[in-house]
Amino acid sequence: MAQPRPVTRIQRKNRAAILDAALDVFSLKGFDGATVDQIASSAGLSKPNLLYYFPSKEAIYTALLGELLDTWLDPLRALDPGGDPLAEILAYVQRKLEMSRDFPRESRLFANEIIQGAPRIAGELSGTLRDLVDDTAKVIDLWADEGRIARVNPHHLVFSIWSLTQHYADFDVQVRAVLGEGVTDPFPEAEAYLRTMFTRMLTPG
Amino acid sequence: MAQPRPVTRIQRKNRAAILDAALDVFSLKGFDGATVDQIASSAGLSKPNLLYYFPSKEAIYTALLGELLDTWLDPLRALDPGGDPLAEILAYVQRKLEMSRDFPRESRLFANEIIQGAPRIAGELSGTLRDLVDDTAKVIDLWADEGRIARVNPHHLVFSIWSLTQHYADFDVQVRAVLGEGVTDPFPEAEAYLRTMFTRMLTPG
DNA sequence: CGTCGCTTTGACCAGATGGTCAAAAAGAAT
DNA sequence: ATTCTTTTTGACCATCTGGTCAAAGCGACG
Numbered sequence A, B: 001m002a003q004p005r006p007v008t009r010i011q012r013k014n015r016a017a018i019l020d021a022a023l024d025v026f027s028l029k030g031f032d033g034a035t036v037d038q039i040a041s042s043a044g045l046s047k048p049n050l051l052y053y054f055p056s057k058e059a060i061y062t063a064l065l066g067e068l069l070d071t072w073l074d075p076l077r078a079l080d081p082g083g084d085p086l087a088e089i090l091a092y093v094q095r096k097l098e099m100s101r102d103f104p105r106e107s108r109l110f111a112n113e114i115i116q117g118a119p120r121i122a123g124e125l126s127g128t129l130r131d132l133v134d135d136t137a138k139v140i141d142l143w144a145d146e147g148r149i150a151r152v153n154p155h156h157l158v159f160s161i162w163s164l165t166q167h168y169a170d171f172d173v174q175v176r177a178v179l180g181e182g183v184t185d186p187f188p189e190a191e192a193y194l195r196t197m198f199t200r201m202l203t204p205g
Numbered sequence C: 001c002g003t004c005g006c007t008t009t010g011a012c013c014a015g016a017t018g019g020t021c022a023a024a025a026a027g028a029a030t
Numbered sequence D: 001a002t003t004c005t006t007t008t009t010g011a012c013c014a015t016c017t018g019g020t021c022a023a024a025g026c027g028a029c030g
Helices: A009-033 A036-042 A047-053 A057-077 A085-102 A104-115 A122-145 A154-170 A172-179 A187-202 B009-033 B036-043 B047-053 B057-077 B085-102 B104-115 B122-145 B154-170 B172-179 B187-202
Strands: none
Touching: A009 A036, A009 A047, A009 A057, A009 A104, A009 B009, A036 A047, A036 A057, A057 A085, A057 A104, A057 A122, A085 A104, A085 A122, A085 A154, A085 A187, A104 A154, A104 B104, A104 B154, A122 A154, A122 B172, A154 A172, A154 A187, A154 B104, A154 B154, A154 B172, A154 B187, A172 B122, A172 B154, A187 B154, A187 B187, B009 B036, B009 B047, B009 B057, B009 B104, B036 B047, B036 B057, B057 B085, B057 B104, B057 B122, B085 B104, B085 B122, B085 B154, B085 B187, B104 B154, B122 B154, B154 B172, B154 B187
């Protein structure tokens, strides 16, 4: 067995720069709309140099996507079945909203991928993702059984949290256009609105 | 003044076929990802033939977008300030959800455009759209003043309706993957869920 | 210093892409 | 049937795209 070559400092730096640049470009243009040249120049490299680190455009994209999926689902994994139901759900909403605020490019990357039919992560969606959501749904149903939250369709509850929070990243341009120039940061209001919404919907009785 | 040439039957048919094909392709691939050849063959025409009807790919896209924007906002315009507040809002939610079910391509087209920075409709967003939303927001605030619905941020209420309903068109693949093969039509459940959600949030007291 | 492996580059390629054009084919009108 | 306009097409073009390759540059280490 040949020892795998050690990863050099330059490799680490350039790979990271490439992935960051690719996130910029892919999230704004989608896979087809992005060009390797754009990514390369945004990363401060020549095209052949970029292709020295990744064998193809496709490889950069899937590397990004794979690395991101886990991060993206972490907030849902952090939901604690032993905690207070409403507080847990509100905390999940808040974490997702923070991700929209702090990582809008990642959100848009997923949005682009899924709108365009999720050709590269269909498997993950009906595997990892589905299992995780099913588990969460069971917890939510249990909370409803115990009368600790009002009963709602748990799968659609999860969908609604995703759509409401990601909207502020994916449709940021529209949100800002509608709110006007005066509003520099829509997130505080969004947070208050969503907390009110989920509290009223989920409070029993 | 030269009389404008009459529009022939063939022109009407082919223009319609092109726009329909373009909707298919653009909504799935975005502007950059779509090719004129794909649109042409999907419309049953050769590429030069297609370019006989529209001067450029860009022209097809903007024609589509312009034609669609009005249709897309009609449900919001139909909201009646004189009606019952909760019923009006629920009806708006329902109409938007029906549009996601019946016109998913249109929804995805807008989603693609906005995610990618809305380069071609930024003006419309901060003009027509913003004015319409502002008017609606005033109505909603008035209803809250009168105590006929609970007070919520009206702009974010509108955002939430958009995001929740369009999610079922734009992220259709994800919704179906998570719900599993057993579910053939997520819309009835979605409708029930959204009605519950908005009713609980907006019912006063 | 010299060597060896990692990194970078310019030149290049084949295929795709948006778009043009002259000419042929097909209708419409008489 | 003849003419005139509308429609369709094949051939073509410049540019861009993802990707290759051999050669040159560079850095760490003895």
